[in-house]
Amino acid sequence: xxxxxxTMTAGRSETASMSTGFDRDRDxxxxxxxxxxxxxxxxxxxxxxxxxxEETAGLAGAIGVVVVDRVALRVRTPRAATLIGSGQxxxxxxxxxxxxAGLVVxxxxxxxxxxxxxxTALEAKVIDRTGLILEIFGERAATAEGRLQVELAHLDxxxxxxxRSWTHLxxxxxxxxxxxxxxxxxxxxxxxxxxxxxxxxxxxxEQVTRTRGLHRERRQRAPWPVIALVGYTNAGKxxxxxxxxxxxxxxxxxxxATLDPTLRQISLPGIDKAILSDTVGFVSELPTQLVxxxxxxxxxxxxxxxxxxxxDVAHPDSAAQKxxxxxxxxxxGVTDETPVIEAWNKLxxxxxxxxxxxLAEAQRRDDVVAISALTGEGVEAxxxxxxxxxxxxxxxxxxxxxxxxxxxxxxxxxxxxxLDSHVEDAKVVYHVRMSPADHERxxxxxx
Numbered sequence: 001x002x003x004x005x006x007t008m009t010a011g012r013s014e015t016a017s018m019s020t021g022f023d024r025d026r027d028x029x030x031x032x033x034x035x036x037x038x039x040x041x042x043x044x045x046x047x048x049x050x051x052x053x054e055e056t057a058g059l060a061g062a063i064g065v066v067v068v069d070r071v072a073l074r075v076r077t078p079r080a081a082t083l084i085g086s087g088q089x090x091x092x093x094x095x096x097x098x099x100x101a102g103l104v105v106x107x108x109x110x111x112x113x114x115x116x117x118x119x120t121a122l123e124a125k126v127i128d129r130t131g132l133i134l135e136i137f138g139e140r141a142a143t144a145e146g147r148l149q150v151e152l153a154h155l156d157x158x159x160x161x162x163x164r165s166w167t168h169l170x171x172x173x174x175x176x177x178x179x180x181x182x183x184x185x186x187x188x189x190x191x192x193x194x195x196x197x198x199x200x201x202x203x204x205x206e207q208v209t210r211t212r213g214l215h216r217e218r219r220q221r222a223p224w225p226v227i228a229l230v231g232y233t234n235a236g237k238x239x240x241x242x243x244x245x246x247x248x249x250x251x252x253x254x255x256x257a258t259l260d261p262t263l264r265q266i267s268l269p270g271i272d273k274a275i276l277s278d279t280v281g282f283v284s285e286l287p288t289q290l291v292x293x294x295x296x297x298x299x300x301x302x303x304x305x306x307x308x309x310x311x312d313v314a315h316p317d318s319a320a321q322k323x324x325x326x327x328x329x330x331x332x333g334v335t336d337e338t339p340v341i342e343a344w345n346k347l348x349x350x351x352x353x354x355x356x357x358x359l360a361e362a363q364r365r366d367d368v369v370a371i372s373a374l375t376g377e378g379v380e381a382x383x384x385x386x387x388x389x390x391x392x393x394x395x396x397x398x399x400x401x402x403x404x405x406x407x408x409x410x411x412x413x414x415x416x417x418x419l420d421s422h423v424e425d426a427k428v429v430y431h432v433r434m435s436p437a438d439h440e441r442x443x444x445x446x447x
Contacts, residue, residue, distance in 0.1 A: 340367065
């Protein structure tokens with residue numbers, strides 16, 4: 001974190017637009033843009049300023065922005081026009097000139113007026129936390145549904161902002177067909193067209209929701225339990241998903257590496273088939289536009305039989321990240337009735353007494369398993385815990401089979417937990433733990 005001084009006077013060269021990655025005439029920045037990350041500390045936050053700056057720098061890096069400086073500003077009295085004070089603006093402008101930074105990223109939400117005034121005063125493109133997250137989602141969405149959701153969220157966010165403030169990345173990456181451009185001046189006409197576009201997107205997403213609902217109904221009739229991995233972005237969900245399923249979902253040390261939900265079939269002790277869902281990572285102050293747009297996707301979480309909350313316990317803000325995840329889950333409709341297991345991930349990054357204390361605490365709790373998704377440590381224990389929770393309602397049954405009925409015996413092994421067996425009166429008696437529904441399916445199955 002940098003402490004600013006008011007004595008910086010470096011000027012901007014004629015080729016600054018090339019070195020900064022920002023083209024003022026076209027009002028856009030590109031990959032490789034040089035940026036300063038600013039955390040306006042308004043007080044009352046439970047998060048560490050350095051951790052906030054680190055996270056926002058990671059978000060910026062996720063879309064190829066080069067962060068050249070990080071600055072925390074204490075804001076005692078937020079200004080309606082600019083959020084920060086005039087002296088702080090002068091210092092930021094001087095640093096932007098010195099660092100050839102054409103972009104300033106604010107780790108907080110700015111009003112349209114604040115964004116415009118700051119751009120004028122700093123002579124640089126300004127983007128806030130919501131806009132930055134929307135850019136990442138726009139670049140990462142891989143499916144048609146994901147692109148629809150991101151476009152709807154982006155239009156909702158931009159509908160109250162000036163046309164020239166929303167052209168920075170869309171043209172470079174192909175964009176979403178946003179209206180207007182550098183020469184557009186009919187703002188009201190643009191807003192009307194944006195509203196029409198949003199209405200069409202909502203209709204398309206309603207169709208997606210209906211289709212997803214049909215798929216979910218078919219799975220519920222199966223019936224296969226659904227386990228959803230949830231957690232803060234970059235907590236290790238996709239790494240754990242890959243280890244449990246053998247899949248190759250993108251898993252990198254990168255914020256928002258996964259946007260589109262991925263479903264895979266897995267088997268667990270006593271459960272022949274379960275559906276594991278890898279979902280989008282959450283983040284503090286997740287834009288409300290994104291929560292609303294991604295509700296169709298997050299319905300997989302709402303309808304899950306069990307949630308595995310993957311936590312990065314090596315992160316200094318792990319407790320605050322947990323609170324953020326729980327807030328989003330509540331917002332999308334997850335109730336307290338849904339069982340949750342916390343997977344305390346990234347043990348491989350923790351050593352010494354801290355590791356021993358963490359393992360001891362996890363041992364004392366029946367809703368926590370300490371793991372390293374990267375090395376596999378503790379993953380088997382997590383699988384057993386998941387299976388135990390999902391089979392809590394299972395009962396013990398004694399079932400007699402003909403000695404030669406291998407198909408029925410295989411069915412019992414696949415759908416239940418065979419505890420023991422013995423021969424009695426030319427029959428083989430199996431003692432099996434299974435759900436009442438599976439017991440009924442066994443009795444009514446076709447021979």
